[in-house]
Amino acid sequence: MSKQKLPQRAASESGLEKLILSVALPLVNLLAALVISAIVIYIIGANPWDAVKVLARGAFGSADVWGYTLYYTTNFIFAGMAVALAFHAGLFNIGVEGQAYMAGLGVALVCLAFPTLPAPWIWLVSLAVAALFGAAWAYIPGWLQAYRGSHVVVTTIMFNFIASALMNYLLVRVMIAPGQQAPETAEFSSVTWLPYLHDILNSLGLGRWPTTPLNISTFLAMALLILFYWFVWRSRWGFVIRTVGQNEAAARYAGVHVKKVIVLVMCLSGALGGMIAVNDIQGVHHRLLVGFTGGVGFVGIAVALMGRNHPFGILLSAFLFGALAQGGTELSMEIPTLTREMVVIIEGLIIIFCGALENMFRKPVIKLIRART
Numbered sequence: 001m002s003k004q005k006l007p008q009r010a011a012s013e014s015g016l017e018k019l020i021l022s023v024a025l026p027l028v029n030l031l032a033a034l035v036i037s038a039i040v041i042y043i044i045g046a047n048p049w050d051a052v053k054v055l056a057r058g059a060f061g062s063a064d065v066w067g068y069t070l071y072y073t074t075n076f077i078f079a080g081m082a083v084a085l086a087f088h089a090g091l092f093n094i095g096v097e098g099q100a101y102m103a104g105l106g107v108a109l110v111c112l113a114f115p116t117l118p119a120p121w122i123w124l125v126s127l128a129v130a131a132l133f134g135a136a137w138a139y140i141p142g143w144l145q146a147y148r149g150s151h152v153v154v155t156t157i158m159f160n161f162i163a164s165a166l167m168n169y170l171l172v173r174v175m176i177a178p179g180q181q182a183p184e185t186a187e188f189s190s191v192t193w194l195p196y197l198h199d200i201l202n203s204l205g206l207g208r209w210p211t212t213p214l215n216i217s218t219f220l221a222m223a224l225l226i227l228f229y230w231f232v233w234r235s236r237w238g239f240v241i242r243t244v245g246q247n248e249a250a251a252r253y254a255g256v257h258v259k260k261v262i263v264l265v266m267c268l269s270g271a272l273g274g275m276i277a278v279n280d281i282q283g284v285h286h287r288l289l290v291g292f293t294g295g296v297g298f299v300g301i302a303v304a305l306m307g308r309n310h311p312f313g314i315l316l317s318a319f320l321f322g323a324l325a326q327g328g329t330e331l332s333m334e335i336p337t338l339t340r341e342m343v344v345i346i347e348g349l350i351i352i353f354c355g356a357l358e359n360m361f362r363k364p365v366i367k368l369i370r371a372r373t
Contacts, residue, residue: 021365026306026313026354028361030320033349040345046337058330059323065330067198067212071284073322074214075276077221079300080318081228082273084309086152088232089265090245095141095156096273097297098163099134103274105167106133107281108175108185108288115189122192126282127220127275134274135267137163142266146259152266160297171290184289194283215283220275225311241265273297302347306354321347 038048059069079096086093106129114122141155168183177186195216198209232238243251244261252258280292299321306320307313328343353360 021362021369022308024365024369025359025362026308026317028365029353029357030306030350032361033346033353036349036353037346041338041342044337044342046335051331051335051338054331054334055324055327057327058334059327062210064210064212065326067210067214069319069322069326070218071213071215071279071322072325073318074218074221074279075296076299076303076318076321077225077314078272078275078279079296080303080307080314081224081311082269082297083300083304084307084314085228085232085241085272086265086269087304087309088238088245089241089261090248091142091145091262091265091269092153093138093141093156093266093269093273094153094301095138095159095297096269096276096300097293097295098156098160099137099270099273100276100293100297101160101163101167102137103130103134104277104281104288104292105170106130106274107277108188111188111192111282112185114192116191119191123194123282126192127278130274130277131271132274134270134272134277136270138266138270138273139263142263145266146262168290171288175288177287182289185287188282188286190286192282193286194278196283213284215279217275217279217283220278224272224275225315229311237264273300299347302351302354306350320350 038051041048041051058065060066079100082096082099083093107126110126110129111122114125117125137159138156141150141152141159144150144155145152171183171185175185176183196212197214197216197218198211200216201207201209230238232242240251240256240261243254244256244258248258251261276293276296281288285292303314303317303321306317307315324343324347328340328346331338331343332340
């Protein structure tokens with residue numbers, strides 16, 4: 001019986017059917033998550049359709065909310081790429097949160113140490129340091145996985161806690177601005193700030209744009225998505241990484257130094273996660289403060305899963321979660337019964353259906369595809 005099923009499964013995931021399935025299945029899973037969310041909203045006592053309209057208006061209703069939606073999307077793109085790159089090597093990097101946190105420390109040290117370094121040099125230096133700090137924090141779990149057999153899931157989770165404790169100590173005891181009680185550094189020099197997109201558009205005479213946190217790191221995210229595609233699917237190193245992820249034993253038999261690949265991928269994943277700090281610390285807050293990541297690294301897991309670890313899918317899923325993050329704020333203000341936690345529930349349902357239950361609708365979708373094609 002099992003021998004008869006193998007060719008059928010191979011046929012169902014090849015050619016046109018595989019292409020349609022890669023698009024249709026995430027959409028069906030998303031629809032299922034939204035239906036369950038609507039039921040939960042109805043049980044709470046709110047109107048699901050009204051909630052959808054408020055959520056959409058809060059995410060896309062005006063130019064200023066678009067800016068916030070794209071700002072959140074930028075962070076989720078960085079986090080999604082960091083998780084996806086590790087996935088391609090068969091690794092589950094849950095430490096993007098801590099890696100971004102430590103990258104924020106690197107950005108802060110550069111901006112505080114070189115307040116007069118002219119742009120764009122200060123931007124390039126802080127970008128490199130953010131990548132270096134993120135990679136360094138991911139290097140240790142990668143090394144432990146490769147050379148000591150410590151599972152990367154466990155070590156990256158623990159390193160999130162270590163990063164949080166270390167940053168709390170530094171911001172309370174060492175780097176806190178003189179004369180204040182809030183655990184944060186002094187504000188960076190304005191020379192170090194990343195330009196806001198609304199300032200650029202206003203200076204070019206392209207109308208009067210509202211103030212939003214959207215900055216030029218969004219262009220960095222788009223460039224890295226393109227680079228991500230080339231590196232994973234068009235470069236020699238990308239082929240080696242995917243080989244290790246699909247069959248580590250075969251890669252080792254072919255002469256691949258698997259341990260070095262694991263460490264390299266974790267470092268690159270941490271460097272991508274470090275870009276979150278560039279967007280948040282240098283682009284928006286202009287100071288290092290406690291908890292600036294706000295769980296973005298964990299949402300990146302859902303972004304990568306829903307996006308099938310592909311840059312185009314990551315872009316779409318990051319945009320979805322960015323819209324949920326911004327629209328959820330409006331939702332909690334206009335409908336008091338739907339608190340901010342309700343948006344977290346919706347995100348959790350999306351993660352469940354697009355992650356743990358991603359193949360639940362595979363057979364019905366395949367049958368529908370074959371009936372239509």
